[in-house]
Amino acid sequence: MHAHGYTGHIDPAHQGHYVSHPEGHPVVIDQVTARQILDSRGYPTVAVALHLEDGTTVEASAPAGASTGVFEAVELRDDGPSYSGRSVHKAVTSVTDEISPALVGKHWRTIRDLDTAMRELDGTDNLARLGANAVVAVSIAASRAFAHAAEVPLHVWLARVTDSAERMPVPHFNVLNGGAHAANPLEFQEFMIAPVGAVDEAAAVEAGAEIYHALAARVKARFHTAGLGDEGGFAPDIASPEDAMDLLVQAIQDAGYTPGVDEVAIAIDPAANGFYEREGQYKIAGRLIGRDQLVDYYVKLLDQYPLRSIEDGFAEDDHAGWKLLFDAVGDRTQLVGDDLYVTDMRRIADGARNHYSNAALIKPNQIGTVSATLDAIETARRLGMASMVSHRSGETTDTFIADLVVGTGVGQIKTGAPARGERVAKYNRLLEIADENPGLPYGLAFASAEEFAAIDN
Ligand code: PGA
Ligand code: ZN
Numbered sequence: 001m002h003a004h005g006y007t008g009h010i011d012p013a014h015q016g017h018y019v020s021h022p023e024g025h026p027v028v029i030d031q032v033t034a035r036q037i038l039d040s041r042g043y044p045t046v047a048v049a050l051h052l053e054d055g056t057t058v059e060a061s062a063p064a065g066a067s068t069g070v071f072e073a074v075e076l077r078d079d080g081p082s083y084s085g086r087s088v089h090k091a092v093t094s095v096t097d098e099i100s101p102a103l104v105g106k107h108w109r110t111i112r113d114l115d116t117a118m119r120e121l122d123g124t125d126n127l128a129r130l131g132a133n134a135v136v137a138v139s140i141a142a143s144r145a146f147a148h149a150a151e152v153p154l155h156v157w158l159a160r161v162t163d164s165a166e167r168m169p170v171p172h173f174n175v176l177n178g179g180a181h182a183a184n185p186l187e188f189q190e191f192m193i194a195p196v197g198a199v200d201e202a203a204a205v206e207a208g209a210e211i212y213h214a215l216a217a218r219v220k221a222r223f224h225t226a227g228l229g230d231e232g233g234f235a236p237d238i239a240s241p242e243d244a245m246d247l248l249v250q251a252i253q254d255a256g257y258t259p260g261v262d263e264v265a266i267a268i269d270p271a272a273n274g275f276y277e278r279e280g281q282y283k284i285a286g287r288l289i290g291r292d293q294l295v296d297y298y299v300k301l302l303d304q305y306p307l308r309s310i311e312d313g314f315a316e317d318d319h320a321g322w323k324l325l326f327d328a329v330g331d332r333t334q335l336v337g338d339d340l341y342v343t344d345m346r347r348i349a350d351g352a353r354n355h356y357s358n359a360a361l362i363k364p365n366q367i368g369t370v371s372a373t374l375d376a377i378e379t380a381r382r383l384g385m386a387s388m389v390s391h392r393s394g395e396t397t398d399t400f401i402a403d404l405v406v407g408t409g410v411g412q413i414k415t416g417a418p419a420r421g422e423r424v425a426k427y428n429r430l431l432e433i434a435d436e437n438p439g440l441p442y443g444l445a446f447a448s449a450e451e452f453a454a455i456d457n
Pocket of ligand 1: 064065066067068069189269271338390391392393394
């Protein structure tokens with residue numbers, strides 16, 4: 001089995017046995033309240049507050065995707081006249097009328113126990129009855145309650161329960177948007193810049209912001225607009241991935257940085273579900289192409305650009321396509337499964353066994369609980385795969401994922417452009433953690449792209 005340089009030591013005896021703190025106080029909840037708030041797209045989402053016995057209140061809110069995978073845990077929406085069917089009053093009621101009575105007054109010692117109680121209360125495989133938007137918000141707030149009970153910051157608590165070495169992540173700034181996140185004709189959804197070679201988190205954020213501003217100047221000059229996509233990246237009227245990547249390389253240079261897989265690298269999320277037609281056929285720029293041609297196209301982009309990571313290069317159920325791409329470039333490029341795995345440890349294990357990819361995207365609301373999210377990270381790590389923690393295209397100002405990526409030490413995060421409050425909140429939380437913990441290492445948790453040798457397990 002390949003460890004890929006991970007510093008996070010996983011003791012098999014610890015698997016699935018998350019403790020709040022060996023000597024810590026248990027979490028006792030007096031009441032769970034919930035409200036409907038707006039996400040960054042102006043659609044409703046769920047915010048919760050856990051009122052603890054000691055008088056403390058901890059809060060959390062749920063994000064929402066647009067290019068969601070069909071295997072994701074189910075968001076509960078009202079389907080009525082309000083907000084075009086998207087109001088979440090039913091999910092709010094799940095929290096106040098069902099989850100709250102089930103959680104109050106008990107002595108919770110582990111997040112797993114609490115998550116399991118919600119899953120059993122729900123009674124479905126995909127949290128469809130209570131709503132993953134209700135459950136994930138409570139689970140995240142509960143994690144804050146456990147950290148509070150253990151009297152440590154959230155990221156430290158997450159490191160303890162996963163037995164991980166903490167690490168500051170390489171941020172992947174999504175600066176050009178297409179696909180389901182923008183109105184332009186660009187099929188690929190996300191074009192990101194990753195300051196892999198930065199000396200620390202602050203330098204990485206500075207590089208990201210400076211390159212974003214250099215890109216803004218180019219986009220304004222050429223397109224006379226600087227309209228944004230859902231994640232804060234620009235969404236100019238370009239149609240070809242090469243055009244987008246050329247713009248990125250130029251912006252990196254304009255800002256005085258060096259494009260390169262070990263310097264400022266590019267990462268893409270084509271989100272191929274969005275341009276999958278049928279039976280191994282993908283539609284790009286009006287043309288239908290087959291799996292082999294799509295692999296050839298990715299190889300061409302890899303040869304031409306400082307591209308370090310491709311997420312969802314094939315559709316969520318096109319396993320044959322995933323295998324072809326892995327065989328072609330899995331030894332030199334990070335291939336990330338998002339819709340393919342939906343943060344589900346069983347799907348990730350399946351992907352490792354079948355050589356679909358060498359990395360998994362980690363989104364807590366895809367699987368619905370914090371403990372299942374930690375299981376996904378642990379499974380990927382155990383099977384020699386990398387993880388990348390991720391926001392959703394619809395976000396709130398909740399910063400849980402920043403603590404999650406540091407505490408689990410996975411070394412990489414994507415949380416949009418270095419602009420817009422809901423994205424910046426996460427980068428600012430990373431800067432805060434970095435300031436408070438100057439000894440934490442910065443960077444990817446594996447040594448080099450070459451380490452992505454064939455998964456051997
Ligand atoms: P989503 O997009 O949040 O709209 O699903 C993000 C992604 O595909 O990574
Ligand atoms: Zn994705």
